[in-house]
Amino acid sequence: MVGIGVDSMSNSELASQTAAGSRRSLARLLTLIQDGETEAIESVSNVENVKSIGITGPPGVGKSCLTDCLASFWAGKGERVGVLCIDPSSPLTGGSLLGDRMRMEQSGVDDRIFIRSVATRSSFGSLPLRLRAMISALSLAGMDRILIETVGVGQTEIGIVSMTDSVLLVDGPDRGDIVQAEKAGLLELADVIVVNKGDLDGAEQAAANIRSGLALGNAESVPVLVVSALNIVGIDELVHALENVQVRSSVEEIRWRHRLTSALLDQVLSDSKFDSTVIDLAEGRISLEQALQIILKQ
Numbered sequence: 184m185v186g187i188g189v190d191s192m193s194n195s196e197l198a199s200q201t202a203a204g205s206r207r208s209l210a211r212l213l214t215l216i217q218d219g220e221t222e223a224i225e226s227v228s229n230v231e232n233v234k235s236i237g238i239t240g241p242p243g244v245g246k247s248c249l250t251d252c253l254a255s256f257w258a259g260k261g262e263r264v265g266v267l268c269i270d271p272s273s274p275l276t277g278g279s280l281l282g283d284r285m286r287m288e289q290s291g292v293d294d295r296i297f298i299r300s301v302a303t304r305s306s307f308g309s310l311p312l313r314l315r316a317m318i319s320a321l322s323l324a325g326m327d328r329i330l331i332e333t334v335g336v337g338q339t340e341i342g343i344v345s346m347t348d349s350v351l352l353v354d355g356p357d358r359g360d361i362v363q364a365e366k367a368g369l370l371e372l373a374d375v376i377v378v379n380k381g382d383l384d385g386a387e388q389a390a391a392n393i394r395s396g397l398a399l400g401n402a403e404s405v406p407v408l409v410v411s412a413l414n415i416v417g418i419d420e421l422v423h424a425l426e427n428v429q430v431r432s433s434v435e436e437i438r439w440r441h442r443l444t445s446a447l448l449d450q451v452l453s454d455s456k457f458d459s460t461v462i463d464l465a466e467g468r469i470s471l472e473q474a475l476q477i478i479l480k481q
């Protein structure tokens with residue numbers, strides 16, 4: 184029987200049950216991957232990944248509501264949507280916004296959405312790599328779309344969103360936080376930018392400011408849309424933009440640069456000598472150059 188005793192299943196059994204549609208097996212597999220279980224990560228290493236979208240931006244701009252809208256939109260079209268929320272402060276409801284309306288006409292919307300929260304605690308460095316394997320697990324489970332919401336516009340977020348195939352940057356009407364995103368280098372990874380809360384004053388102006396900023400950086404081809412997740416306005420246009428993202432070689436290069444950096448960082452941090460080297464440094468026994476040599480020699 185599918186879904187019984189997932190705790191005692193081997194990794195390959197979990198993987199095959201996941202592929203057969205067991206949500207419990209998928210949940211267990213994701214937990215093992217998140218915990219860094221090498222065998223679990225290997226069990227999905229040959230899976231062809233479904234295209235994933237990273238959704239990022241400053242706190243409180245409406246990323247979760249927007250993720251909810253997008254997941255419901257695609258689920259309403261009969262697609263299966265996997266959602267990973269990295270360090271969520273506001274839980275996703277599983278398509279409650281748009282879902283309520285769609286449910287009247289169409290059953291099964293919620294069944295087609297799989298949501299998983301992922302804490303970043305204690306996984307500094309390795310989370311981006313594990314995220315790749317989590318995307319593989321969701322792909323194995325037959326998801327048609329994978330959405331990854333992450334809060335903030337710093338280095339950690341860059342590590343996370345560089346693992347996805349495209350990036351949706353969300354901003355609000357009154358914030359100007361996009362400047363922070365630009366400083367952190369996140370703006371150059373954005374394939375689509377939305378100003379959410381378009382029902383509030385200042386949204387069109389914020390979008391105009393972003394467009395002129397992009398034009399200065401020769402990135403005017405990046406669509407900047409005004410939407411309202413709350414009123415479900417502009418979602419069709421957003422879906423269209425996301426489904427028609429142009430691959431830009433310059434962005435691919437940046438993406439791979441971040442992925443490689445994450446992989447290197449992961450290697451260094453998982454080195455058995457790392458912690459003792461830090462102590463040796465702190466206690467003045469070795470220099471930084473010597474520390475580098477110790478770790479790079481491994």
Ligand SMILES: Nc1nc2c(ncn2[C@@H]2O[C@H](COP(=O)(O)OP(=O)(O)OP(=O)(O)O)[C@@H](O)[C@H]2O)c(=O)[nH]1
Pocket residue numbers: 241242243244245246247248249271272273334335379380381382383410411412413414
């Ligand atoms: N007026 C208005 N409010 C919105 C809209 N979308 C979201 N909100 C509100 O903004 C608040 C934050 O929404 P969230 O979706 O939790 O925002 P978030 O970016 O995911 O927040 P964090 O994950 O905490 O960074 C909530 O109170 C939402 O109801 C919108 O289109 N218009």
Ligand SMILES: [Mg+2]
Pocket residue numbers: 246247248271272273332
């Ligand atoms: Mg959120």
